[in-house]
Amino acid sequence: MLRFHRLVTMRREGSILAVIVMNVVFMSMLFTRIEQERSLKNEITQNKYVEGNYLLDDFNEASDASIPLVDHVKIVERNWTRRTSPQSCPLFPPGLKGKLDLPGNDSIPPSLDNIAGYHPDVKLGSYKPIHCLARYKVAIVIPYRDRAEHLQVLLNHLHPVLKRQQLDYTIYTISFAGNGTFNKAKLINAGFVEVNKDRQYDCFVFHDVDVLVENDHCLYWCSEEPRQLSYYLDKFDYKPLEYKYPCRSESAPERTKLFGGAVMFSQKVFIEVNGMSNLYWGWGGEDDDLYWRIWSKGYDINNPYGENCRFSMIKHQREGYNRANPGRIPLVYHSIGRMPYDGLSNLRYKKLGFQRYPLYVNITVGVGKQHKKMHDFLSSDFNSTKCEKVKMPWE
């Protein structure tokens, strides 16, 4: 009896000890976390380029943000010779159809369940050919908020195309959390980082949810140089678009070319240009900024598939939360000088969700909001012909 009593006491002492040990471990983890956040805050405030936090402080609290991310992307040199192995899929995919039927503007797309039913070989957003080695691993990255019908149309249209093109691919939506002003470029940056963590790809196609390729001979294949897939858009009468920016510095291209809709990047080049600018809140400018970035690194628009790369855009209204950004002209003007500081290197966001659905993978991110001072500055009335005289707040 006595022995039994002692045993019970020992057990009780043991469990008290375990609770104490757990508490100590918990407290030390908490302190480490607080210390990490404190040093992150210091790191941010010490960055001389962001005096006044114009470039970084999209969040109210540094603790809201993840760590500056550049070293989170593992740079993997792609083995481009894989494409010429004896098992590689043919250089001309045999099942291509050519010109494709496009859905009418008022037609109702099949439900996601039905689309998934047509493609049992697409597994959790991914597909790869089974009888040959795909030449390219491609991530399709779609900036997204509240465009469910466009997404259905796109998935219904694009899966069959990519399958016929014999790609090893995954489709991702990068969802903008909340109903603040949209920021497509920052979403793309966050998507790029997160997709890199999911799997290694040869290239990334940053793809608007509402553009549809009209011919499957326009291959979503990778190259080391960036590529404009949606080279000819119905919205612009299929004319390759070039325009002069209202103001241009010596170091900028004389003519700006349309570089949006659907564009392809190798990981190496996207990192080389520091991704996209994080500063374009609302509609417009971020694609021109990206063109100036690639141009400044010696690349240009590249479309090896010619007229096959015609795209059609689903007609829609612009959302209230994506109004034209009044400050886009001076921002583009300073694009090249700002490139080393503004992009992947100072990107901060919060990953809020990750779901693998049958037809795509969704990653939801909070990208914060525009700094108030920056907002006020960019909302001032710019005379666009004199924008080179506009000094940016951080200069």
Ligand code: UDP
């Ligand atoms: N987008 C979105 N929800 C929005 C605004 C934009 O999903 O509220 C995404 C979507 O992929 C869209 C792209 O951003 O295709 C470009 O925006 P939008 O279509 O409004 O611009 P446009 O290219 O038509 O001028």
Ligand code: MN
């Ligand atoms: Mn659109």
